[in-house]
Each structure stands twice: as structure tokens, then as C-alpha cells.
Amino acid sequence: MIPAAFDYVAPSTVDDAVRALAEAGEDAKVLAGGQSLLPVLRMRLADPGKLIDLARIPELRGVREERNALVIGAMTTHYEVQRDPLVAEHAALLARATDTVADPQVRHRGTFGGSLAHADPAGDLPAPALALDAEMVVCGMDGRRTIPAADFFQDFFTTALGPGEILVEVRVPKYPGWHAHYEKFNRVAQAWSMVAVAAAIRTEGEMIAESRVALTNMASVPVRARGVEEALVGRPATAESIRAAAEHAAEGTNPTSDANADVDYRRQLARVLTGRAVTSAVTA
Template structure:
């Protein structure tokens, strides 16, 4: 199909982009990498009157350190996140998850911030962002504000972004020295996850001193598996206690049933994949 007619603008600064959104009102859409938006436009599931293309806003690209945090520009591509040395050193979980995103073509065009703002519950970067306690920096007519990942994701494809705001950058607290793994289960290669588990752990003396575990596609938003995190403390690699801790993964969840899996099967997957992910992280 052919998209409905729309006006197009390509600002070169964040301020210009915010003004363009404010002028367009709620009928505008932001174009980042376009990997999710363009198919939606072609199917006419969205029909914006204005498309605001962020491709020329240079200040939205790149990865840098800022004290105890990494700052990832929203227009930084998945490919760049995959291969960035700072990400590998301070936020390994993001690199592990990005490795599983779609295929090389999508990773070269798709953007980190675009995936976050799209908020697909099956998307591979939402759970890692939640597990790492990331913060989203949003820019709007009233200035900039920061929203924690736990508050940013609100529902299916819904975030706390206002219609006249853009996601500028994501601030990720450094998890230097932490091991990580992202375990994804999908029906075919390069597909969306039926369920996935993001795990990052800090070991001390061969035992887990801290753990962060988050689940993909187990609810309308990413879910933090806090019961698993608590049960993992003090456990070592290969311990039967890790499998016991993983049994808590689905607690409190009620994932959607669809053509790929019903609720019970997704909960089963969450438990199995959590055990695998923790074991793999400790073996890294």
C-alpha cells in the first residue's frame, strides 16, 4: 500500500524539531530510523499530517561518558551500540541485547532511541533499559525532563512522551565489571521475541552480590523480576539454587496469549530462559 499524504520536515537541531512538533499538533509523527514507522505508514495504520525527520539532528547521535553514566543519543544506530567500546565495558547487557535485534540491515538503519520510544513489548531493548535503571531525557517546549525507565514505559506502544516531545538521549548508570546475558526465544531467526530475559549480575568471591533481571513480552511493558533478583543473592554458578530462583520469574505476570503462545507457555518460557540467562551470565 501507499502511505496517506503528509507534509515532511527535517530539522537540524533539537529546538527546531520540538517547534515543528508543537506547530503540527497531535497529528505529527517523529521519524528516527523508520524501521517500525514506515511499515505502519504503508499499511495506513497511522496517517500523520506531518512527518518530522530527526536524521539531520547531529546532536542526537553518539555515545559518551558523563560521570557514573553512559549517555546514548537517541539517533545512535543499533550497529553503533553493538560495536561501542564504552557500552561493552560499562553496559554489556545493552550490547548483548542489541546483537539479537532483527538483522544487519535493520541494525544499520534502526536507532536505539527509536526502539525505546516505539515501546513494543516484544522489543529487545526495553527490558535491558529497565534492568539497568536507565533514564530517558525528553525535550519539549517547556525544556528538558528526565524520566526513569520504570515510569517511561506505560502500556502497549505507549510511553510518557508527550505529543510535542522527543527522546533526546538515554542515560545508563555504569555497570562496570558486571556480567550479562540476553536470552531470547523466537519462532524463527530475526523475529520478535516470544519471551526474552535480560540479566546482568555482579559477582564477588564467586557468588552473586547483585542481580538485575527483566523480562521481555511478558506484559504490556517490560517487567522487573525482583523475586528472582532477591533469590539469586549469594548463589554461585552451577548451583541448584539458580534453577530454584528462576522458578520465580513468572510471578505476578499475566502475558497476552496470541498465535505464537498462550499465557501458560510464556510463563514456562520465562522460568526456563531466566535459568539459562543467569547461568550464561555467570559463565561469561
């Protein structure tokens, strides 16, 4: 199908983009990578009067260091995140998860911030962002504000972005020396995950000193597996300890049934994939 007619604007600064969004109000859509929005427009499931394209705003791209954090521009592509040496060194979990996003074509066009703002519960980046305590920096007519990842994702395809606000960058604390893995289960290659697990582990000798585990597609938002984290810390990084901790993976989750899997199957997947993710992380 062909999208309905709309006005198009490509601002060159964040201020201009925010101004254009404020002028258009609810009749506007923001275009980042377009990998989710363009199919919706073609099927006419969305009919905006104005499309605001962020692709020509240089300050929204790139990865940089600021003391104890990495700052990732919202328009940085998945491919750029995947290959960035700072991400590999300080936030390897993001690189591991980005490796699994769709296919090379999508990773070259899709954007880090666009995926987070889309807030698909089956998307691959919200759970790692939650596990790493990322912070979303958003900008509106009243200026900038910072939203913790734990507060940013609110429901299916719903975030804490207010009317007229744009996600401009994501701040991720540094985790040098941590081991990470993203374990994803899908029915066919390049598909959305039925369940996935983001795990970041810090070991001291043979013991697990710290752990961060979050789940994809086990609720309407990404979920921290707190029971797993607590069961891992202070325990040896053995198959027995990891298996016992993984039994807590489905606690506090609220998965849905659909054509791919029912609730019980997803809960079992969460337990199995958590064991695999943590094992792969500590043996990396």
C-alpha cells in the first residue's frame, strides 16, 4: 500500500525538531530509522499530518565518554553501536544484544534511540538498557530532562516521553571488565524474540560478585529478574549455582499467550534461557 499524504520536514538541530513537533502537536510522527514506522505508514495504521525526520541532526549521532558513563546519541545506528570500541569495552551487553537485531540491512538503518522509543516488549534493546540502568535524556519545549530506564518503559509501545518530547541521547554507566551475553529465542532467523535474556556478570575469582539480568517479552515492559540476581551474587560460578538461580527467572513476570507461545511455555523459556545467558557470560 501507499501511505496517506503528509507534510515532511527535516530539521538540522534538536531545537528546530522540538519546535516543529510542538507546532504540529498530536498530528505529527517522529522518524528515526523508520524500520517500524514506515511499514505502519504503508499499511495506513498511522496517518500523521506531518513527519519530522531526525536524520539530518548531527548532534544526535555517535558514542562518547563522559566520566563514568557512555553517551549514545539517539540516531546512532545499530551497526554503529555494534562496532563501537567504547561500547565493546564498557557496555558489552549492548553490543551483544545489537548483534541479534533483525538483519544487516535493518542494523544499518535502524537506530538505537528509535528502538528504545518504540518500546516494543519483544524488541532487543529495552531489556539490556534496563539491566544496565541506562538513563534516557529527552528534550521538549521546556528543556531537557533525564528518565531512568526503569521509569521510561510504561506499557506496550508506551514510554514516559511527554507530548512534544524527543529522545536525544542515552546515558549508560560504564561496566568495564564485566562479562555479558544476550540469549534470544525466536522461531525463525531475524524474527522478534519469543523470550530473550540480557545478562551482565562481574566475577571475583570463581565467585559471582555482581549480576544484572533482565528479560525481553515477559511482560508489557522489560523486567529485571531480581530473584535471579540475588540468587547469583556470592555464589560460585558453577553450573549447579546458575541452574538454581535460573529457576527464579519467571518470578514477577506477566507474559502473554499468542500464536507463538503460551504463558507456561514462556515462563519455562525464561528459566532455560537465563541459565544459558548467565553460563555464556561467565565463561566468555
